[in-house]
Amino acid sequence: MAQESGDLVSDCQFWLQKLSGWDQASTLETQQDTCLHLPRFQEFLRQMYEALKEMDPDTIMERFPTVRQLLAKTCQNPFILAYDESQKIVIWCLCCLINKEPQSTAESRLNSWVQGLLLHILSPFRFDVKEVGLFTQCLGYDPVDYYPGLLKNMVLSLVSELRENHLNGFNTQRRMAPEQVTSLSRICVPLVTLPDFEPLVEALLTYHGHGPQEVLWPQFFEAVSEAFLLKKMSLPASAVISLWLRHLPSLEKATLHLFEKLFSRERNCLRRIECLIKDSLLPQAACHPAVFRIVDEMFRCALLETDGAPEVLAALQVFTRCFLEALEKENKQLKFAFKAYLPYAPPPLATVLLQLPADLPQGCWLQPLQHISQLLREAVEAQAHGSHQGPLESWFLLAHFGGWADMAAEQLLRSEADPPAALLWLLAFYYSPREGGPQRARTMVQVGAMLHRLRQLSARGRLLARDLQAATGERSPADPSTPACGPLVRRLLLGFLLGTPEGRTIAREAVASMAHTQDRTREVIGVLDQTLSRWGRLGVEAPSAGALTRALLEELRAQVQ
């Protein structure tokens, strides 16, 4: 306890000096410095309160002789009192100084002094507009009655001036000077979380001056960004997007904030991922190519850092889907070419990939799939010779549109004929982009063989679990598996189990043996979730398959809880 109050005493000194320097926050520099320190100062006030409330007034004066000065100066600084909960904490601190039973005149005077400061904080107007005061008094109104209306009117007046600026252009009489707009944005820094200020914040965010330079205070953007992400204020989507377009760090913070929620310890299901992504407003904002490219880049970094972790991949795919939906809804007259969003993608490839799978009837998947495979293969083989990026660029592009990989898998499972090399290549590439040519060829052969065996088994009729083991060659030591094989084989196997009546009869047993570790279980959950989600979107669900999948999903989820 002594240790803590020792620290606090030196903190007191530090802040007292600071406050003296800030005076009443009258100059630009003092205002700026004050705003920078607001959160720290509030934290300090909290700590002071925790200490003070345990002591009686005499002890306080002994331990913290400068506390009166500190609190007095705080009360003179409107920026501090306007911020968050600082005014409340200051009041609490002041109350600690009151003597319950003053023994001397000195103590009485201290009490009155504290009361005076309290009233100073609580009385709404610390400026004297005589006529207004007299007017309201004559009508029998108390400041408490009308100050909310006054604040509202002041905000509305400023908002209309800001909007007017926009429309009036060169009508100088009505125009707000740039310094005034900057000044306003500075005032807003402590007040962004006050609901009455929301129209003003919105007007400032959508305000565009007539000069090329940014006229709003950078701290203003930071304050808004933080308040919005912590849900301490609500803003319409247009204002948030304007914030991100004008202040890059806010966009980055918003994306990181989303990532934190998406990639937290507990694995989120796809529906939740979609909700989180849509709520973040990033897909809408990404209709601006600049925003899309930044968010995309951050996804790329996340994928690289986590070595292609499935949850990141899933999130990227959901984001891309939401983005395309938002783009569809935008009725902007000027639509950007896709090249603006994906500048490194070869145009023919981008065009094909962007086709929505739902638009294609099931029987017509083969041709576009082969086309995609061919284009990708060309790109990859070209990149392998000399480009330092390697095949990862192409893979990243494909990763956005995971639906195609799913379609390829489905196509392979359904067709009676020999599996087309193009599809095998596509899937092998998707599951393991880093493989060299020979390795990939081996993967393709293994997968092809497996598919053949599965087809033979299903033709026979009833299946047994051990038949499957043999088919997939999982436990066979003689066959060295390539890195792609594991997840790809399991994916195909699951597709087989859920997609055929024979498979469904042994699905439970087979899944149980697949899910023998936490990681494997999570992998299977991911595949089942994706499958259900895809069926839902494309409307291709077979009722029995759906029910079974859902049941399996529930059971597996219970296992990892």
Place this chain on the structure above:
Amino acid sequence: MDPLLQHLERFSEVLSVSRTPHVSTWDQATVRRALQWARYLRHVYQRFCSHESIRTTLDRQLHSLRKEGGLGAGTVPGLTNFEALAHCDILLSLRLLKNPALGDAACHYLLQQLFPGRGVPDADGETLQDSLASLARRGSAVHMLRFYGYRENPNLQEDSLMKTQAELLLERLQEVGKAEAGDPGKLLCSLWERLPQNNFLKVVAVALLEPQLSPRSQGEALELGSPQILREGSQDLVHWLLGKSEIMGAFCRNVPAGLLTSVASRHPALSHAYLSVLTDWSRHLHYDLQKGVWVGAESQDVPWQELYTRFQSLCQAPPPLKDEVLTALKSYKAQDGDFEVPGVSIWTDLLLALQSSA
């Protein structure tokens, strides 16, 4: 209903007393009871704020309570209207805090009640502590806007101080109008006598321009500035202005030309009166041959420049006002002999000046 009315009455008294030296007799128990009552009445407000009929009844009751005391003429106002119930606990708390007569023990108790410290969630949402903190925060906001972001809007009807005063005036007028034996005219006269006239007249002008009403949906809570209030109040204002010529004259004198033109456009009755005032002023001027200008005989006569400015403003108004004014001017000119030569009839000169500037 009756017990509620009694509570209102009693609390209103308490609120009045809270400003007087009488609080020196209050002890902790008294303070506690007063705060409890205030809290109860705040609940009442929340329950009934969208019930029009109950609001009106309670408003009437409060008004009749106040009637004897008048408006701050010696006695201290208690609860002024139903709206005040929304924050009657804040009102009470602040009055007690400000009152130096409150004893030390009672004051200490009050502070403990108002600011208990962290984390005591209240059943009905926002605690008194939070309301007071919010008050302080918004007060700072107003202060900051005023000192760092505010300048008086050249367009008075959009100036926030003016608008707020206008809204308050209209709200009061509406209450008085609805009360039994309420007399808005009397209220306005008493304000006229007690307030600086310049500011008051400008507020009246702004009040006359508040937006027209939109149909109010059933059960919508009345707030400060809601359109229904505004329409009813303005009729009283027009009536009052037209009542005494000296008031109308002062109105036309003190309110800036542009604002007055807007008012006249909105209220035809006032535009006629305005025009006749201007006519009257014009007739007081005579032509000074030596100086070549129109001057008044006495110091309080309105100078030519001001007359001209006002007529010019009127001629920029949308029709029908603009046409009415021009027609009137032309007919006066005709009455005077229809001269084209300057210096003979003020109407000629005015029209000439107006045409050359158009």
